[in-house]
Amino acid sequence: MEGEIHRALGLTDDEAVQIERLLGRQPNHLELAMYSVMWSEHCSYKSSRVHLKRLPTEGQRVLVGPGENAGVVDAGGGLAIALRIESHNHPSAIEPYQGAATGVGGILRDIFTMGARPIALMDPLRFGSPKDPRSRWIATGVISGISGYGNSVGVPTVGGEIVFDECYADNPLVNVLCCGVLPVDRLVLGRASGVGNLAVLLGSTTGRDGIGGVSVLASAGFSDDAGAEEAKRPNVQVGDPFEEKRLIEACLQLLDESLVIGIQDLGGAGLTCATSETASRGGVGMDVDVTAVPRREPGMEPWEVMTSESQERMLAIVTPEACDRVLDVCRSWEVRATVVGRVTESGRLRIVDGWDGKVLADVPAATLHEDAPVYNRAMARPAGLDARQADDPSRLPSPPDVGSDLLALLVDPSWVYRQYDHQLFLNTVVAPGGDAALLRLAGPGVPTPTPDDRRGLALSTDGNARWCSLDPRAGTALVVAESALNVACVGADPVALVNCLNFGNPEHPEVMWQLSEAIDGMADACRALGIPVIGGNVSLYNESRGVDIDPTPVVGTLGLVEHLRRRPPGLNLVDGSSIIMVGAVGSLAAAPSLAGSRWAVELNDHRGGRLPDLDFVLHARLLSLVADLVGDSSGLVDGVHDVSEGGLGLALAEMAVNSGVGFMVRGVVDHAALFGEEPSRVVFSVPDRSLAEVRRRVESAALGFVELGRGFGDRLFIEGLVDVNLAEAVDAWRSWLPAALGVELSTAD
């Protein structure tokens, strides 16, 4: 091999040898650059692929599973829903605003590539401690970037998460989920076919931004050399939401008019990825004239053009007959459109210097994908894990003031989501801040349903590194269970799930063990609950200064509501209504586990113990019962909230601060019963008139039922444990996040 070029591009010596073997000759620099981006961890999933196979991906609603740009499920009534989640962790660590903004842009293209109108975004975010100024800078920059891009591009951001933990100090997690709606018959796949057809590049010009984004930036950890990290800044792309908005409209019109055969977004690995993927999926070849690509600056080398990750670009495969109309539609939306390639029968991706010019690269298109290396990397259970699990937080002393601990756990995320347009398209029934977002299933370009014929979709994103670091398998199963319960709390049945697997360096055997365990936990839970995994993203090398982040699998669960007639009651208490808890409620008396709880970790810095058990069969019964009670058209319940992070205490407190109604509760034995995060429990507020009926339904579902007390007055009162003024709780709830981030609370509050 010549010199060290392949290493500078992020390829190993073995990989370089394999490329030479595939080509039967030495690759030139351009070819090497193309392999380096396509064989990067980010594009090829080379470390995770052997494990991902274990996830269940089939279900009767699944139209498109993993491997395409987005998963698609049949939502009934001639409509389908496209769903995808991605990470933009490393770019956001280097340049928070643009990193997050281009993360939004990228996920949108994955959705409208499928023919779907993007109708909702969600952003699960994780940052280092807000006490660290750099973490605050990253957090506020990321939130501004999502707000700036998402609002302007015209897609509502309907939810997400914000979590702070020291393990994300230099390596924040910025995950982005997008959901789109489409008529089933508009579904398109990123395939090229038809020899002689044309590849048209749509959208932005190609510049030097983002070169090596997938290989240098996304597929390596951060060092402690600040200068070296600063030097990666040019690898972060810059977003232009106005360009993307026009691109969305132009592409959806092209698809509506059936003008394209296949379409593919340009994301990681840019033109190399889009041309080789469409060609290899369609079993054809493609010639690409690199000189035809409109450029942002002079003097760009062919390898720069082919690996640039300039944003807001799409590649459409069209017939020569349709080409003029395609160019017309693009012109009307002021979207640049240029023929840059031709479909050939050779199966080879050839980069040419003008149609009759020199051949600059010539490789079998499929080798860029299918022959990417697959690594079954070494795995090892972390050495200290047994000792950690044996160190149970039940040994911690009882808190002197349970009420003040409860207040310390209350966080109102509205400072974040008020910066996001969460209402566009008139679909948002449950806005951010609820258990899950609930949207009307509709959108521009699909028929507007009549008020009697509305259906809904629910979305929840969930992750929990506190649980997963203690036991990645059980923790991930708990995350899936919680996510499904969240969508049930707005009346929906969970039907599909996407995942974003954020882990550390796969070259560390402990990280590979965590990844493998997490995938098994997810597979177990999804199989038991009947929720297929329809897509995902793996983000590795989340480490900094040699320390891996805690394992953080994030899931996005999609639920469907058959008849959307009323707003679900949400996190609500009503003065005089009963407060009950339903599900696996035996734990009120037995001392439940505090392992991995917010109380143990955040308030006591205790990260040990054994996670509580999860009974999948019971949980599945609970999911359908909750959706049934919430969706009941007669209004059986007037408040609902699942018990999860922060335990029963936080669930009750959140219902109180959201509704402005206090409560009186009895029978909670101690702080462990209050803060323990046992799964499969839901709190309801139930008016007297329906209490007997609710009880009957709970018991016929063979689930536990316990009366806790009543909504009442202006105090949070739990006998023997808590007695706090509601106004004080509201103040603690509202002020925590702005105070932590050092920002002002607006007067709109």
Add this chain to the structure above:
Amino acid sequence: MTARIGVVLFPGSNCEHDVVEAVNALGGDAHIVWHDDRSLGTVDAVVLPGGFAHGDYLRPGALARFSPIMGAVEAFAAGGGPVVGICNGFQVLTEAHLLPGALQKNRGLTFLCTTVEVEVFSDRSVLTSGVEVGSRLRIPINHFEGSYICDQSTLDELRAEGRIILRYVDNPNGSLADIAGIANAAGNVVGLMPHPERAADALFGSTDGRILLGALLRSALAWSAVAAGS
């Protein structure tokens, strides 16, 4: 009679579908008007919807005001036709000098998407005609540049002529005199930052936006009848 409402689509607009849906649900007949056209066709009222026309690049509304359709909008307004700018549409109307003043960045320097309470402060406009002065409406806002500003003499004029049509009950963005919406002297051109189309269906929260959109439909028909007679 059905009020025909033209909803202007600029590149980067994004609330046009929502306005069409809300207007049609109230019995109006809304359709999209393309920014590049020079004629409005037959309409009884025009809405400039929210969004980010031309990406809000340079300044919100600064580029959109030069769109070919704006000549027709100005002529329609000059003839007394009802014109309502919602959010970004309000910004376009101030940039086009169809309404006085300007919208600057929110106090607090963040985007704000939340539901606020506004008070109807004057019924002398096509959007508030027939609506009880003093009534309070819950309507969402969704903007970064929504803080209204103008010079003192303009403010005096707006006050004296009853042209401040909507005021925030609890000012969210630092807007001068709590202004959420204003009208021109004739009352036929209106700009407001809140989005009435987002408060038009109980499933999504408030229905108070229907009160304003309903008034617009009535004003459109009334104007249409007068214009036909003249």
